Amino acid sequence: MTFWAAAAAVGAILIAVFLAGLAPAGALLRSGSRGSAERAGWSLLLGAALLALQTALGLLFGFAPGWIPFLLVAVFAALVSLAGRRRTLDPEPSGSSGNAAVRWRRWILTAAVVAGIALYSLRALTEPMWSNDFLAIWGLKGKVMYLARTFPSRLLPEALYGFSHPEYPLGLPLCFAGLASLLGRWDDHALALLFPALQIATLSVLFGWLRRREVSWAVAASAAALLAWFEPLYSGFLTGLAEVPLAAALLLFGTAYSDSLEGETRAGGRLAAASLLTGFLKNEGILLAVASGLAAALRRRWTTAAAALIPATAAAAVGRLASRGASLRDFDSVFLGPRAGDLPSRFGETVRAALAEPGLWGWATLGCLVLLFLAGRRTPFADRLLVLAGVCFAAYLVAPVFAVRGPSWLVETTLARTSAALAPLVAGGLAGRFRSL
Amino acid sequence: MAVGAAAALALLLAWRAAEDPVARRVQSVAAFATRDLAVRRLGGSSAAFDRRYFIFLESVRRKLPPRTAGVVIATPASGDPALYLAAYTLAPVPVALSPARVPRAWLLAVYGPGRPPGWNVISELPGGALLAPAPS
Numbered sequence A: 001m002t003f004w005a006a007a008a009a010v011g012a013i014l015i016a017v018f019l020a021g022l023a024p025a026g027a028l029l030r031s032g033s034r035g036s037a038e039r040a041g042w043s044l045l046l047g048a049a050l051l052a053l054q055t056a057l058g059l060l061f062g063f064a065p066g067w068i069p070f071l072l073v074a075v076f077a078a079l080v081s082l083a084g085r086r087r088t089l090d091p092e093p094s095g096s097s098g099n100a101a102v103r104w105r106r107w108i109l110t111a112a113v114v115a116g117i118a119l120y121s122l123r124a125l126t127e128p129m130w131s132n133d134f135l136a137i138w139g140l141k142g143k144v145m146y147l148a149r150t151f152p153s154r155l156l157p158e159a160l161y162g163f164s165h166p167e168y169p170l171g172l173p174l175c176f177a178g179l180a181s182l183l184g185r186w187d188d189h190a191l192a193l194l195f196p197a198l199q200i201a202t203l204s205v206l207f208g209w210l211r212r213r214e215v216s217w218a219v220a221a222s223a224a225a226l227l228a229w230f231e232p233l234y235s236g237f238l239t240g241l242a243e244v245p246l247a248a249a250l251l252l253f254g255t256a257y258s259d260s261l262e263g264e265t266r267a268g269g270r271l272a273a274a275s276l277l278t279g280f281l282k283n284e285g286i287l288l289a290v291a292s293g294l295a296a297a298l299r300r301r302w303t304t305a306a307a308a309l310i311p312a313t314a315a316a317a318v319g320r321l322a323s324r325g326a327s328l329r330d331f332d333s334v335f336l337g338p339r340a341g342d343l344p345s346r347f348g349e350t351v352r353a354a355l356a357e358p359g360l361w362g363w364a365t366l367g368c369l370v371l372l373f374l375a376g377r378r379t380p381f382a383d384r385l386l387v388l389a390g391v392c393f394a395a396y397l398v399a400p401v402f403a404v405r406g407p408s409w410l411v412e413t414t415l416a417r418t419s420a421a422l423a424p425l426v427a428g429g430l431a432g433r434f435r436s437l
Numbered sequence B: 001m002a003v004g005a006a007a008a009l010a011l012l013l014a015w016r017a018a019e020d021p022v023a024r025r026v027q028s029v030a031a032f033a034t035r036d037l038a039v040r041r042l043g044g045s046s047a048a049f050d051r052r053y054f055i056f057l058e059s060v061r062r063k064l065p066p067r068t069a070g071v072v073i074a075t076p077a078s079g080d081p082a083l084y085l086a087a088y089t090l091a092p093v094p095v096a097l098s099p100a101r102v103p104r105a106w107l108l109a110v111y112g113p114g115r116p117p118g119w120n121v122i123s124e125l126p127g128g129a130l131l132a133p134a135p136s
Helices: A004-027 A033-061 A067-083 A099-127 A132-148 A158-164 A171-181 A188-214 A215-229 A243-261 A267-281 A283-298 A300-320 A340-354 A359-375 A379-404 A409-421 A423-432 B002-018 B022-032 B036-043 B051-063 B080-090
Strands: B069-075 B096-097 B107-111 B119-125 B128-133
Touching: A004 A067, A004 A132, A004 A188, A004 A267, A033 A067, A033 A188, A033 A243, A033 A267, A067 B036, A099 A188, A099 A215, A099 A243, A099 B022, A132 A158, A132 A171, A132 A243, A132 A300, A132 A379, A158 A215, A171 A188, A171 A243, A188 A215, A188 A243, A188 A283, A188 A359, A215 A423, A215 B002, A243 A267, A243 A283, A243 A379, A243 A409, A243 A423, A243 B128, A267 A283, A267 A300, A283 A359, A283 A379, A340 A379, A359 B002, A379 A409, A379 A423, A379 B096, A379 B107, B036 B051, B051 B069, B051 B080, B051 B096, B051 B107, B051 B119, B051 B128, B069 B080
Parallel strands: B069 B096, B069 B107
Antiparallel strands: B107 B128, B119 B128
C-alpha cells in the first residue's frame, strides 16, 4: 500500500474517531457557537480514548480489536452521554463580522494557523516515525499489542526490555494499536497522521476555551497561531512520542480545572475525563492531577479535588497492574535516604544544566513570554493555567536530582521536550490575561 | 508592549521554522510515498546510522519461522540505536543484542560474515545469516 492510500485510510479513521467522541463531548460541554471549536477538540481526544479503551478491552478479554468493538464502545458511550445530557446553550456572541480591516486580520490569523498545521504535518509525515523513544517505547509497545494481541509485560522479558520503560502508562500505545486494528495493518508512517490531528484538537480547545471565556477573537486566534508554529513541541522528533498527546490532555485538564474551581456546570465531568486521559498518557500527567487535586482539597473544593485525583490515581493503579508493578527505572529513592546529603550538589548540577539548555533562541523566546505575562492583567481563570504549568516545570526541575544516570543526563535528554508539552497551558494562560483587549 | 512581544515571538517561531528543510521534506515525501513501507524506513532517520543493518534486520523479520521464541542479534554494531531498531523491527518477537548466553529455543541472527560453531544456517541473508541451534 502506498503512503497516500494508507494516509487517506488513517484520515478517514480519524474522522470516525472524531465522530465517536461527539456525543461524550456534547455531554461535557454546553452547546452554542462560541464553544464549538472547544467541543470539536474534545471530540477527537475523547474518541481517541474510546479507541484505546476498545483495544484494552480486546486484550483483556481475548477478542480482536477492530471496527465492531469500536462501534459497540462508541454506541455505548453515546447512550451514556445522551442519558446524562442537559441541553444548555452558551450565549451567542454578537453577530457583527467587523469592518474590512477586521476581516483581513481574521484571514491573516486563520492563514497563520493553517500554515502552522501544514508545516507540522509535513514534519510528522516526512518518513515513518523514527525517534529512539518511538522505536524503544511507544511504537514498540503499540506494535506488540497490535500484532501479538497481548500486553507488552506478558511478552517482553523485563530483564531484556527495561529500556522500553514497562512502568510508563499505555494510553498512547493502545491508541496506536487501536488505529492499526481499524486500518488492518501496522503502518508506522500513516499512523503519524494522529499527531497533526492532535495538534488540531489542541488548537481547537485552546481557541474555543478562550472564546468561551470571552477573550477576543483576535487574541484567541493569535494564541492558536503562535502555538501552531511552536516547533519545539510540534517537531518531527516528538512525533510518535507522548508529549504531543500529553500537551493536549494537559490543556484539557487545566481548562477544566479552572472551570471547575469556578463552579461551572459540567466542569467536574470534564475534569474527571481529562484527569483520566493525562493519567493514561504519562507519569507527568498523574503528577499534575495529584498536585492539583491536593491543592483543591486544601481549599476545601471537594468536587474538584475528587474529579482531579480519583481518575488519575485509578489510571496509575491500572498502569501498575498492566506493567506487573514495574518501578520507575530512571529514578532512585536512595537520594531520599542514605544519600540525602548529595541532594544540594545534585540540585545545583540540575540548575546549571537547565540554565545551559535553552540557548539564545530559547532565552529570547522565554523573554517574550515574560514580557507578555507582564503586559497582561491578573485574570484568575487564566492565571491558574500558568500556575499549573509552573508546578509542572518545578517538578521537572526537581526530578533530575533523583536520576540514576545523573542530573545533567536527565536534564539534557528530557527537560526541553517535557517543558515543551506545557506550551498549550502557557498559551491559554497568557492569552487569557488579555481578555479585556 | 503586548503587541511587540507577540510580534517578536512570532518572528522567533518563524525563524526556527525557516531552519527546517521544508523543500527537502517535500522532495523526500514525493520520492518515497509510492515505495514499500520498509523502503521508506530504510531511507529515513532511524536507519541512518547503518542502512545495511536495517536491510539485514528486515531480511531476518521476513525469514523468521512462525512462533519464534526470540532472536539474538550478534552484531559488531553496539549501542542503543542498534538495539532499539532491532527490537522494533522484529516486534513482537523478543530480541536481545549479543547477550552472554543465548536463551533456549531462540534463534541467532549474525550480522556479518562469522558463522559460530554449533549453529545451523537457516537462511543466508543480505549482510548476515539466520541460524538455529544444531541438534545435539
